[in-house]
Amino acid sequence: MAVVVLNWNGLALLEQFLGNWEALTPDYAELIIVDNGSTDGSLDYVARTFPHVRCIAFAENYGFAEGYNRAIGMLQHDYIVLLNSDAALSEYSLDEPLKLLEGDNRVVAVQPKLRAFRTPQSFEYAGAAGGYVDALGYPYCAGRVFDTVEVDSNQYDEVRSLMWATGACLIVRRSAYLDAGGLDAEFFAHQEEIDLCWRMRARGGKILLAPSSIVYHVGGASLDAANPKKTYLNFRNNLLMLYKNLPALRLGITLFLRLFLDLIVLLRYVLGGQRQHAKAIAQAWKDALCRFSSFREKRCQNLKLAVVPASQILSPLSIVWHYFVLGHKKYSDLPSH
Incomplete structure (x- = not known):
């Protein structure tokens, strides 16, 4: 080791x-x-x-x-x-x-x-x-x-x-x-x-x-949570990860729903006076969509070698719904996976 x-x-x-x-x-x-x-x-x-x-x-x-x-x-x-x-x-x-x-x-x-x-x-x-x-x-x-x-x-x-x-x-x-x-x-x-x-x-x-x-x-040694670049990288990389690993139909549905939810987050930043974070989310979406084509080979390789489908890897629940609507703030509050 x-x-x-x-x-x-x-x-x-x-x-x-x-x-x-x-x-x-x-x-x-x-x-x-x-x-x-x-x-x-x-x-x-x-x-x-x-x-x-x-x-x-x-x-x-x-x-x-x-x-x-x-x-x-x-x-x-x-x-x-x-x-x-x-x-x-x-x-x-x-x-x-x-x-x-x-x-x-x-x-x-x-x-x-x-x-x-x-x-x-x-x-x-x-x-x-x-x-x-x-x-x-x-x-x-x-x-x-x-x-x-x-x-x-x-x-x-x-x-x-x-x-x-x-x-x-x-x-x-x-x-x-x-x-x-x-x-x-x-x-x-x-x-x-x-x-x-x-x-x-x-x-x-x-x-x-x-x-x-x-x-x-300690956490935050590279980028503090208050830094808009951290917001940008988290949103962009998450979208790239979904593109690399989800099959076509589920990818399309997921991105459609995510666009709606991420727009809500963007508006919350705007209303809260954190416009740089809102701009970071918008830029993350723009850059991720532009880079999908350059990640196509990685996506094809990942899907080809996968023996366990995404449905068995991802949780079936929406953490956004449980946390913000149902008030389930802890992992132990969530239904069992």
Whole structure:
């Protein structure tokens, strides 16, 4: 197993978290820092403070997805932990994920429970207790639905099947990662782990929550939620993901309904005085539609290799309807999947 942390000019985060990673990476795993052409002295800091920690240094910034793809392609470990540079391990946090992966060859990815670094008893937005995608493509989590984030009161303490595992700490079988094509570098950032997990699930893989494993995540280290670029990337990448993975009829119906719902979100931003976010949604739709043709080959490949249909991967419910109309604010309020 390799614990791989991607860094780009993240000296402050290395100063905060490198000691944690070094101390809590178990003996059966190797800690590896992958540097995306940093110019802030990151590599010098690692060499000076923990000279035994392996570094892979790229001459340029390949971004999140391509940086990981290149690094994982170079490694030979059976299992890879894609750990965000603003995440902290806890003691024994990799033991249960490794047991789940080794116990069933169909398991392609595992995630720990993701808690908030600043409020350690609360789940963290980016993954909580594991992710799902509703019938119209909106992601949500056990422990976090839209902006409602729960306290971890041991309510999700069983091993459970997931649709997607958080990119903040994605523990993946390397062969399955490579077979699925890795993270899509054209996404740049946001929802690329959901897209990858969809492809792995569609090809017959299982994704599980390891509830006894806990990782703490700061969140927002790359883009804050208040940044309109984050809104843009989330909406654009979600539409591209739907295009890449849904069959034609369901894709058409989904996009029609999504246009209506996303227009409501856009109008809410306008009425709330957040016009930059409204513009980001409009631009996301425009750019996604323009890019569909360039994603056609990926779409054909995904649909050709899928052995599990989207109807068995996506949740049958509308999270928008349950959350905003029925008032179901928690995952436990929802009907069973």
